[in-house]
Amino acid sequence: MLLEDQRFIHEDLERLEQGISDRVLDDPRHIRDRLNRDHQISGFLNRIQQQSKRLLDIYNDTEGLRTKEIQSISTGDPFDEFYKQLNEIKDFHRRYPNEPVENLERAYKRKAPGEGESATAEIDKLFTGEEAYGRFLDLTTLHEDYLNLPGVQSRRITYLQYLNVFDQFTPPQCPIKRPEKTTDQYFSYVGRLAEYLEGFLRRTRPLDDLDKMFSSFDRDFEQAWAAKKVPGWGEEAPTVGPAAPVTEGTGEGIWCPDCAKEFKNDNVYKNHLSGKKHIKAAEARAANDSIVKGTADGVANGTPTSRPSASSVAKDLKERAIAEREFRVRKLALTMETIRSDTRVNVERKQGMTERERQQELDALFADSADTSLRPGGGDDESDSSGDEKIYNPLKLPLAWDGKPIPYWLYKLHGLGVEFPCEICGNFVYMGRRAFDKHFNEARHIYGLKCLGITNTTLFREITGIEDALKLWDKITRDKKKEKTGGENVVQMEDAEGNVMPEKVYYDLQKQGLL
Secondary structure (H helix, E strand, O other), X not given: OHHHHXXXXXXXXXXXXXXXXXXXXXXXXXXXXXXXXXXXXXXXXXHHHHHHHHHHHHHHOOOOXXXXXHHHHHOOOHHHHHHHHHHHHHHHHHHOOOOOOOOHHHXXXXXXXXHOOOHHXXXXXXXXXXXXXXXXXXXXXXHHHHHOXXXXXXXXXXXXXXXXXXXXXXXXXXXXXXXXXXXXXXHHHHHHHHHHHHHHHHHHOOOOXXXXXXXHHHHHHHHHHHOOOOOOOOOOOOOOOOOOOOOOOOOOOEEEOOOOEEEOOHHHHHHHOOOHHHHHHHHHHHHHHHHHHHHHHHHHHOOOOOOOOHHHHHHHHHHHHHHHHHHHHHHHHHHOXXXXXXXXXXXXXXXXXXXXXXXXXXXXXXXXXXXXXXXXXXXXXXXXXXXXXXXXXXXXXXXXXXXXXXXXXXXXXXXXXXXXXXXXXXXXXEEOHHHHHHHHHOHHHHHHHHHOOOOOHHHHOOOOOHHHHHHHHHHHHHHHHHHHHHHHOOOEEEOOOOOEEEHHHHHHHHHOOOO
């Protein structure tokens, strides 16, 4: 019964649109409820696309079934067709008596907390405790994988340092050399890093058109790769002829030319000859020598070189795949720069906390999310009354993200009790050195300097007084004018050969008898 399916799909689309509009009008306070709403809307939009495609196929009627059904209803006795379809429906329910009937009115309607709303449980499974429902990144596992990569084991960095350099793949930030990047371990690491960042974006931005953004990343990479402008993967100049001489260490021990390493003990040198690392280095050196020899012979004989081998083609494809993943990680990290900076601040804050305080913070996060999910939708009076509760804070400590005062030791550790007034910002007082240092790049301070007629704001860091700023600006403008007028008032002299020089240089040379 295609006509019934057609009517059912139209009703389903209208119910979906109504469900989306009901959720868009809602503005949850907690981040978990907002993510729950966005993911529900995203699921509804996907179902709208699927149902619309199915409805379009029915209207196209490529097999002619819809036309036959319309003709069967419009011709002959309509009651015969009606009772025929009625008997088919009865026969179906007689064979399947427990078949559930889908109620579209309740399917997409927002459920109250007591009616078994389980979507928030799915949101809890999407994020780890460190991610805090998409507010921060959780790269601890990838940090451990990074430390075990070849070339990084001798240069171990902390997790906080890793957050600053995880998207940098060129020296000096990244100690991994280009030959070491072609290993399976590094290829797997970069792939997992790009996959995590993509998944994090899909989990935190379910309503954004991320596929379009990812396709733009692919187009940018194709252009950069064709132009050999991918950082760290530029074209290497081929070496024809003998390689540059390699130093053989201090000359006191035994030198291995394959590994380019010096051994001071004879037994250690003999044992390393049977190792996998030496055997691979020897094979690579022999292959490189043969390639260089063949290239040199071809150039000398005037004949073109042979076609690239299958191994070189496979190596190029692998380098391209690794470069594509590195390029995508850079783009994704640039997109999530705000979340990245928040993650650094959160890690620094947690490093100053004890394990008990971390657990208490995590429990408070889940308890707060549970309270907001169990609170009825129409309970505005209850939420207002809970927001009006007075918090005991006799020391006037700053409030944390949960609305409670931070610990006093943390208040003293960050120096939040030290006041830093700024006259340029309208005598605004900044609490703590960190907030004071950040405010020099903020709009309030820059606007105050522009009101004083100062355009170059980079030279006025650590200056908070209006009088000091005006004095410094006057001195800078006077120096610029003096330098400009001094260059214009230089008297030029010309000697007998036509050489032009300043007046002072001319008279000095004349006194020395050089003119």
